[in-house]
Amino acid sequence: xxxxxxxILLPFVAGALLFALPRNDRVLCRVxxxxxxxxxxxxxxxxxxxxxxHRWLSRPFVAVFHFGSSPLSLWLSLLLALCTACAIAATRIxxxxxxxxxxxMLEGSMLGLFLARDLLLFALFWDLMLLPVFFGxxxxxxxxxxxxxxxxYNFAGGLTLLLATAAFGVIYGTxxxxxxxxxxxxxxxxxxxxxxxxxxxxxxxxxxxLHTWMPPTYAALxxxxxxxxxAVQSKAGLYGFLSIGLAMMPDYVRAYATPLxxxxxxxxxxxxxxxxxxxxxxxxxxxxxxxHLGLIVIAIASGNHLAIAGAVVYIVAHGLFSAALFLxxxxxxxxxxxxxxxxxxxxxxxxxxxxxxxxxxxxAALGLPGLAGFVGELVILIGVxxxxxxxxxxxxxxxxxxxxxxxxxxxxxxxxxxxxxDAPVRPDLTWIEGIAVAPLLAALVALGVDPAPLLRL
Amino acid sequence: MTIPFTHADWNAVMPATxxxxxxxxxxxxxLVGSRPQRYLAIAIAxxxxxxxxxxxxxxxxxxYDAFFGGFIVGGFATVFQEIVLIATAGSxxxxxxxxxPQRVAGMTAIMLWSACGAMFMAGAANLMMxxxxxxxxxxxxxxLCGSADRKTARESAMKYLILSxxxxxxxxxxxxxxxxxxxxxxxxxxxxxxxxxxxxxWIGAGMFLIxxxxxxxxxxxxxxxxxxxxxxxxxxTAFMSVVTKAGTLAVFARFIYAALPAGVSDRLLLPVWxxxxxxxIAGNVGMLAQHxxxxxxxxxxxxxxxxxxxxxxxxxxxxxxxxLYYLAAYALMNLGxxxxxxxxxxxxxxxxxxxxxxxxxxxxxxxxxxxxxxxxALAGLPPTAGFLxxxxxxSSSVSNGYLWLAALLIAGTxxxxxxxxxxxxxxxxxxxxxxxxxxxxxxxxxxxAALCAVFVIAMAFYPLTPSNVLPLVR
Numbered sequence: 001x002x003x004x005x006x007x008i009l010l011p012f013v014a015g016a017l018l019f020a021l022p023r024n025d026r027v028l029c030r031v032x033x034x035x036x037x038x039x040x041x042x043x044x045x046x047x048x049x050x051x052x053x054h055r056w057l058s059r060p061f062v063a064v065f066h067f068g069s070s071p072l073s074l075w076l077s078l079l080l081a082l083c084t085a086c087a088i089a090a091t092r093i094x095x096x097x098x099x100x101x102x103x104x105m106l107e108g109s110m111l112g113l114f115l116a117r118d119l120l121l122f123a124l125f126w127d128l129m130l131l132p133v134f135f136g137x138x139x140x141x142x143x144x145x146x147x148x149x150x151x152x153y154n155f156a157g158g159l160t161l162l163l164a165t166a167a168f169g170v171i172y173g174t175x176x177x178x179x180x181x182x183x184x185x186x187x188x189x190x191x192x193x194x195x196x197x198x199x200x201x202x203x204x205x206x207x208x209x210l211h212t213w214m215p216p217t218y219a220a221l222x223x224x225x226x227x228x229x230x231a232v233q234s235k236a237g238l239y240g241f242l243s244i245g246l247a248m249m250p251d252y253v254r255a256y257a258t259p260l261x262x263x264x265x266x267x268x269x270x271x272x273x274x275x276x277x278x279x280x281x282x283x284x285x286x287x288x289x290x291x292h293l294g295l296i297v298i299a300i301a302s303g304n305h306l307a308i309a310g311a312v313v314y315i316v317a318h319g320l321f322s323a324a325l326f327l328x329x330x331x332x333x334x335x336x337x338x339x340x341x342x343x344x345x346x347x348x349x350x351x352x353x354x355x356x357x358x359x360x361x362x363x364a365a366l367g368l369p370g371l372a373g374f375v376g377e378l379v380i381l382i383g384v385x386x387x388x389x390x391x392x393x394x395x396x397x398x399x400x401x402x403x404x405x406x407x408x409x410x411x412x413x414x415x416x417x418x419x420x421x422d423a424p425v426r427p428d429l430t431w432i433e434g435i436a437v438a439p440l441l442a443a444l445v446a447l448g449v450d451p452a453p454l455l456r457l
Numbered sequence: 458m459t460i461p462f463t464h465a466d467w468n469a470v471m472p473a474t475x476x477x478x479x480x481x482x483x484x485x486x487x488l489v490g491s492r493p494q495r496y497l498a499i500a501i502a503x504x505x506x507x508x509x510x511x512x513x514x515x516x517x518x519x520x521y522d523a524f525f526g527g528f529i530v531g532g533f534a535t536v537f538q539e540i541v542l543i544a545t546a547g548s549x550x551x552x553x554x555x556x557x558p559q560r561v562a563g564m565t566a567i568m569l570w571s572a573c574g575a576m577f578m579a580g581a582a583n584l585m586m587x588x589x590x591x592x593x594x595x596x597x598x599x600x601l602c603g604s605a606d607r608k609t610a611r612e613s614a615m616k617y618l619i620l621s622x623x624x625x626x627x628x629x630x631x632x633x634x635x636x637x638x639x640x641x642x643x644x645x646x647x648x649x650x651x652x653x654x655x656x657x658x659w660i661g662a663g664m665f666l667i668x669x670x671x672x673x674x675x676x677x678x679x680x681x682x683x684x685x686x687x688x689x690x691x692x693x694t695a696f697m698s699v700v701t702k703a704g705t706l707a708v709f710a711r712f713i714y715a716a717l718p719a720g721v722s723d724r725l726l727l728p729v730w731x732x733x734x735x736x737x738i739a740g741n742v743g744m745l746a747q748h749x750x751x752x753x754x755x756x757x758x759x760x761x762x763x764x765x766x767x768x769x770x771x772x773x774x775x776x777x778x779x780x781l782y783y784l785a786a787y788a789l790m791n792l793g794x795x796x797x798x799x800x801x802x803x804x805x806x807x808x809x810x811x812x813x814x815x816x817x818x819x820x821x822x823x824x825x826x827x828x829x830x831x832x833x834a835l836a837g838l839p840p841t842a843g844f845l846x847x848x849x850x851x852s853s854s855v856s857n858g859y860l861w862l863a864a865l866l867i868a869g870t871x872x873x874x875x876x877x878x879x880x881x882x883x884x885x886x887x888x889x890x891x892x893x894x895x896x897x898x899x900x901x902x903x904x905x906a907a908l909c910a911v912f913v914i915a916m917a918f919y920p921l922t923p924s925n926v927l928p929l930v931r
Contacts, residue, residue, distance in 0.1 A: 167855050
């Protein structure tokens with residue numbers, strides 16, 4: 001079954017071929033980019049549970065170019081392809097050709113990560129997916145220091161992952177283990193290997209106190225790229241916990257559940273509290289991400305089946321609404337050339353479609369029933385409570401209230417209130433911009449009304 | 458008196474002989490022609506290197522010792538020789554592309570003779586052969602370092618001469634003590650367990666190792682490297698950074714794998730591993746402050762040799778294979794980086810100043826992309842051979858119980874990323890102001906950069922670790 005290989009290679013090849021287009025091209029590259037992203041979406045579905053493997057190393061341990069999918073990785077791949085398509089459609093940026101090429105490479109590298117069935121391959125794509133974001137920060141970011149911080153933090157995580165992978169391979173004899181239920185690592189080395197993986201995952205998610213790279217990165221990246229990064233790349237760590245941590249080293253996830261929960265709870269509250277006082281719109285969403293992902297870490301640490309099912313729903317839901325939030329905030333920034341809440345206001349009166357898009361995304365983020373975010377939160381809370389942890393549930397409920405506060409504050413400051421005096425009137429969303437966020441919002445509603453396909457994993 | 462050498466002996470050194478003969482042909486062709494011929498010299502040299510590589514490859518499978526056990530053919534030696542030849546070919550091409558036409562032929566010939574020395578070192582199995590190879594290599598390098606009309610080049614040659622002679626002094630003193638302890642110059646005779654209690658052997662072996670560490674430019678004997686690298690002409694730096702390391706590593710590997718009595722190696726080599734560990738940190742930290750590509754790669758080399766030694770720690774054959782894999786990968790990424798620097802060099806200056814790289818991503822997207830590949834490979838990022846090399850080295854050190862070396866490697870790599878990414882940032886970050894325009898097009902440098910980039914990426918997916926590196930000595 002080479003369909004799955006084609007899905008991973010297509011974005012890389014297309015991204016490289018884009019450089020054959022004229023340098024100043026603005027339209028064709030986006031058309032090609034959206035087409036490729038939709039094609040990968042189709043290829044992932046067509047590949048289904050197909051697998052592809054090819055021998056890589058025989059010594060010092062067996063490593064295989066092995067691609068395949070689990071239900072979770074399938075969902076994440078689809079989310080990734082959807083977000084990439086939307087992000088490319090929403091791209092309006094100087095040097096668009098290079099940017100779209102980077103977005104496609106980012107898609108390819110993360111697709112490889114989610115579909116890798118081999119730990120060494122996973123580590124390869126883990127490092128590879130840092131590069132497009134690093135280049136994006138360098139070439140389009142606001143300050144080069146941000147690029148360093150992103151790269152060095154995440155590369156440090158990647159290195160511990162690499163060391164842990166090497167140790168795993170040496171001890172276990174093979175790294176072709178993702179998705180094999182019989183793999184259980186125990187012994188004197190296992191806690192250290194788990195620690196290596198967990199560090200990388202916690203940096204990537206991120207979780208307090210390893211989060212300091214994240215708000216500046218999210219604020220500095222152009223919004224189409226940050227939409228993909230926050231929606232999908234931040235899930236790589238959670239995916240790792242679910243498909244490597246819980247699957248192969250469940251004893252150690254359980255043994256260290258309390259510290260993990262404490263870190264998750266701190267992130268949950270800390271992110272929400274900072275989001276309440278930020279005035280930079282993108283940073284509000286960045287800190288809200290820190291908060292939301294803290295909840296998912298709590299769910300994973302609890303080890304409860306229901307909580308994990310909720311975590312999966314919430315992973316997808318967070319991907320959808322954070323992508324939609326960042327894309328709409330990108331539209332606001334393009335129009336008004338600022339994203340400071342102090343200098344914006346009353347946009348909604350003249351831009352009803354823009355206001356509507358932000359409204360749906362913000363409501364999903366604060367967990368309104370009927371949208372996908374609510375289902376995830378509720379199921380997680382029930383599951384964590386069932387597992388016998390009361391205090392995280394109380395913390396999470398406080399954070400849910402705070403989430404409502406900061407999301408409403410964000411919406412109100414941008415869209416409602418008095419219009420800023422002598423601000424020029426700018427056009428509402430064009431139909432292309434609308435189409436770029438519509439699928440995300442539609443998916444939020446659809447999964448909110450009927451989350452069964454996600455819960456059935 | 459008849460010479461007691463057989464055909465087999467001469468066949469054993471045939472690759473090096475062909476290389477030396479090619480150097481002579483280069484010189485004669487230069488004399489015959491009316492004007493200096495840049496491309497003729499390169500063509501002859503490449504033909505010679507190709508022939509030598511072909512002959513060496515034929516020796517890979519068969520293994521025998523020549524010159525009464527002084528030179529061992531096959532396996533391990535062949536792999537090192539091929540790496541030396543690849544690096545020589547790359548450097549010759551760069552010299553041809555950059556050097557002044559009057560010098561090309563002479564310097565190409567010297568480079569080939571130097572490479573002969575490294576090839577002798579690769580197969581050397583007694584102390585005389587080691588010293589012969591090392592001196593042949595170094596003598597050529599002194600001349601090569603000074604072969605530019607700059608004060609820094611002469612300074613570089615002088616520095617290298619003095620410090621390299623010091624290292625040779627340590628080596629030869631060590632040899633004398635080893636001979637005194639064992640009564641033999643053959644490495645094979647050192648395996649006698651009785652030597653473990655002989656202080657003369659310990660001191661001799663220690664001196665010998667100090668000499669090698671000097672040549673490998675590990676901390677604390679590394680301070681000459683950046684200065685010499687900076688002053689020497691760019692192609693010579695490329696040559697030196699790979700060939701010297703390859704030759705010396707071959708000697709080191711043969712010594713620690715094959716010539717140490719039982720019970721000695723753990724205690725004797727521990728300082729070497731500590732030095733390697735410190736080098737990985739110090740080399741990468743030293744890189745942070747550099748503004749010159751040659752200095753930067755000089756410090757980087759200090760750390761990279763440290764990585765290679767980590768693979769050797771523990772003395773397993775598998776570790777040796779990974780060291781060879783990483784050395785080959787290092788040769789390619791280093792040569793590639795120098796080729797890019799050559800491609801953007803101006804008429805009279807070398808493109809080693811990092812200021813030349815700002816905005817390269819806009820001016821020369823393909824060169825910038827190639828440079829990015831090499832820098833990522835040096836930093837150990839995918840999708841390059843550097844990534845796979847790191848994981849192989851890490852697994853070797855973990856399985857041999859040298860976890861602390863693995864941890865230092867990780868820490869050093871994390872530091873190094875900043876320095877390598879600094880160059881990447883210069884190439885891709887938007888910047889204001891005038892950028893110096895470099896030479897329009899240097900096809901030879903361009904082609905070598907492209908070739909290296911392809912191999913650096915391909916090696917990550919087809920890990921060719923040599924399957925047969927033994928026997929090391931008999």
